[in-house]
Amino acid sequence: MHRDELDVGEGTVRRLVKEQFPRWSGLEVHEVPAAGTVNAIFRVGDGLAARFPRRAHDVGQARAGLRAEAAAAHELAGASTVPTPQPVAIGEPGVGYPMPWSVQTWLPGRVATEEDPAGSIEFALDLARLIAGLRAADTRGRRFAGGGRGGHLPDHDAWMETCFEHSEGLLDVPPLRAMWAQLRTLPQVDVEVMCHGDLTPPNVLVRAGRLVGVLDGGGFAAADPALDLVGAWHLLDDLQREAFREALGCTEIQWRRGMAWALHESMGLVWYYAQTNPTMSRWGRRTVRRLSAAWVCHAFGSELGPNLA
Structure with a gap:
């Protein structure tokens, strides 16, 4: 999926587990087919998952990142x-793999790329309760400090321009440019709260139309409360999205900022993974379609600016 992607297979993982964690050496190791782009995932026995970063960078920084x-x-x-998965151990570089890696508990359930919860009101309310619970956590005085989504919308203009340029022939770009041009001007009026930061289909576990787990919690941090609203656009159909919004009590500005973060994320998915990860690209397209339909249906564009200045 990436030009600089590391190659790690089951044989390498078995060897690293045996050498570094002998107590697990008798457990079976199997790669988990997944749409995720950051880590290759391997089950270790019934209760553990080993996560191997797909891209190499400074080992010291990577180890510090895993601890964080x-x-x-x-x-x-x-x-x-x-x-949510619980951290168990951090592995070190070894023969066949040059980076630190991590082990966490395994959670049952199916990711939302495999079991689509879009039509479930129960799931929508589960998702609203999750986000409300995260928002209630104490920030301990922390503020948004990252370079990714969750802060100042205009900081992402260059990335969005890259996405628009690469999406010619894949998406109807002019109306998406117009949407971003107005969404980026929304004021940042809410106090920052604790956010998961990546409530996307590969990070959500579903069973029988209910939310039963959330993965990839390493980005839990203070950010714009609208950031976690991306989950409503990635995961829910129209009626379910309205039930979610009502349950969470979003203000109009917050809701539209959530649209901005969802557009930012989904635009990148469509073109970057068009050939290398069709699953990611497809659900990125679906999110773009949902945003575009809502934009037209509710005439958001004609109301933005003067009424919210």
Whole structure:
């Protein structure tokens, strides 16, 4: 999926587990087919999952990042209304793989790319309860400090321009440019709260139309409360999205900022993964379609600016 992607297979994982964690050496190791783009996932026995970063970078920074992710995951577990994976261990580079890696608990359930919860009101309300619970967690004075989604919308103009240029022939770009041009001007009026930061289909576990778990909690941090609203656009159909919005009590500006973050994320998915990860690209397209339909249906564009200045 990436030009600089690392190659890691089951044989390498078995060897690293055996060498670094002998107590698990008798457990079976199987790669987990997944649409995720950051880590390759391997089951270790019935209760563990080993996560191997797909791209190489500075080893020291990577190790520090894994420790920070583990701390964030512990904090997320205390705020989440559904189970989340718990960090278990951090592995070191070894023969066949040059980076630190991590082990966490395995959660049952199917990711939303495999079991689509879009038509479930119950799931929509589960998702609203999750986000409300995360927002209630103590920020301990922390503010948004990242370079990704969750802060100042105009900071992402260059990335969006890259997306628009690469999406010619894949999407109807002019109206999407117009949408971003207005969404980017929305004021940042809400106090920052704790957010999961990536409520996307590969990170949500579903069973029988209910939310039963949330993955990838290493980004749990203070950010724009609208950031986690991307889940409504990635995961829900129209009626379910309205039930979610009502349950969470979003203001108009917050809701539209959520649209902005969802557009930012989905635009990148469509073109970047068009050939290398069709699943990611398809649900990116679906999110873009949902945003576009809502924009036209509710005439958001004609109301933005003067009424919200």
